[in-house]
Amino acid sequence: MVSHDDVKYVARLARLKLADAELERYAEQLSGILDHINKIAELDLEEVKPTSHVISITNVFRKDAVRPSAPPAAALDNGPEIESGAFRVPPILDTEEQ
């Protein structure tokens, strides 16, 4: 079972702000989905190796050479708030951490 508090904790990790009604709904839905997922526990997986990537490839290296990149104006163009050639954000040091 996923509790109301679990959902609140996970939402905080995921940087989502959820209303109380949403917390309830997600707790119920995530519990239902995880119930189904718990079917995996039926399997004996002790000796099985995990797969993270299905096609066998080796690490890829490239030369550490200088290459042209997007011009700053283009890179900034989609920014919601721009100032002096930089992305402007609200204060990053909270004096009162929640």
Added chain:
Amino acid sequence: MTVADLIKLNALEAAERLQNGDFSAIDLVEAYLGQIRRHDPAIFAYLRVSEENARLEAEAIDAAPDRPPLGGLPTAVKDVLVTEGIVTTCASRMLENYRPIYTATCIRQMKRAGMITLGKTNMDEFAMGSSTENSAFGPTHNPWDLDRVPGGSSGGSAAAVAAREALWALGSDTGGSIRQPAAFCGVVGLKPTYGSVSRYGLVAFASSFDQVGPITRTVNDAALMLRHLVGKDPRDSTSIEHPEAIRVPEDRDLAGLRIGVIKELVREGIDAGVMAVFDKTVKKMATAGAEVVESSLPHAGYALPAYYILAPAEASANLARFDGVRYGLRAGGAAGITEMYENTRSLGFGDEVKRRIMLGTYALSSGYYDAYYGQSQKVRTLIVEDFQKAFDSADLLISPTAPTTAFRLGEKTGDPLTMYMSDICTIPVNLAGLPAISIPAGLSEGLPVGLQIIGPAFSENRLLAAARGAELAIGFDAAPPLGEGS
């Protein structure tokens, strides 16, 4: 040629006639723009139609001395592929006004070969869904029955091809998002082997599953498009050179092919109407010379649970980039940066995207990582091995593409798990990174049913040849009952 004649041609035919000079690229583009004007108000396959741009591209093709291989073929592009200067939204409020500063590699390759972009198609937000109802801009309607969903997440692309609003289209498939909508809309959809098509410029959902592929009217068209999609891209280090050049298959029967029916993906959990079409299709394939055997994926039942840990886990990391700083939406009124992140993400993401981010974050959180993420990666190994064993005694495997035909709008939106079940036949393929195609197999109560054919990694040529053989054996020639429109 009349507009009705022009839109009847498939891509291979249109390419040949354009090459012969029977008509011009601008004629073909105008024919499709007309179709879009007539039918898209009811279907809503497109989020944006780039009329002006399509005309300019067509005129340039017509003026050039040599016509490139795909020169003048009007294409619909799923709005999950970034296109320089053209708004790319992933059907999310988060990216409502996002104008990418670069173009996806697969689009660049298609453009180099001469394709014309008609517009960007609707989808489930960030490709998460099976019905296109998770689009922040409203659902797409199935051309076969406007009260029904087109499937998803590439529902806009599949509906556009079915309604003759595009000659063909690009989609993406993470757990079935090309094949299931292709099945629901009565068209062909191919998910290539993982790694054969560059993911550079494909907005990431679950990076170890995502793959771009064609949605077309015929198997040969899928082969033609795939030929221009594949290739190793230095900008996607998981892409690899396809070992074979992709060929348009020759017309032939299925003699000499051993086809395995996956016993875990038939009967139980599959609608009777879908099974009836599937059984009839298997008989037709046998008549066409295929040796039909029974195959087994013993762990198929664990594919959906493993997928719904692994894909959301990857998504929760991939979607961390949407933070309101560099592009996309930013919610105002925050005192500090953490509050800004939270406000932005809560406002910008829809319900299903939030649900998957939560599920993935939960599975990766301290204390649950081993039990969920680690175990699911092991299940993935078992699925990979199941397929390897099955291919020891069969050249290709088959199943229905989806357990039902297109369902009604709103029918499954209340219960996420019921919606997820729509992908039980397609998800195992993504876990193993294999190529698979859905082709129209027939109708059940007036709605299309898809046949899924699965091959070993990089067996696209064999898969396409068999799909062409099956297409000939099936002889599907129904079309959606489109009104004349206004």
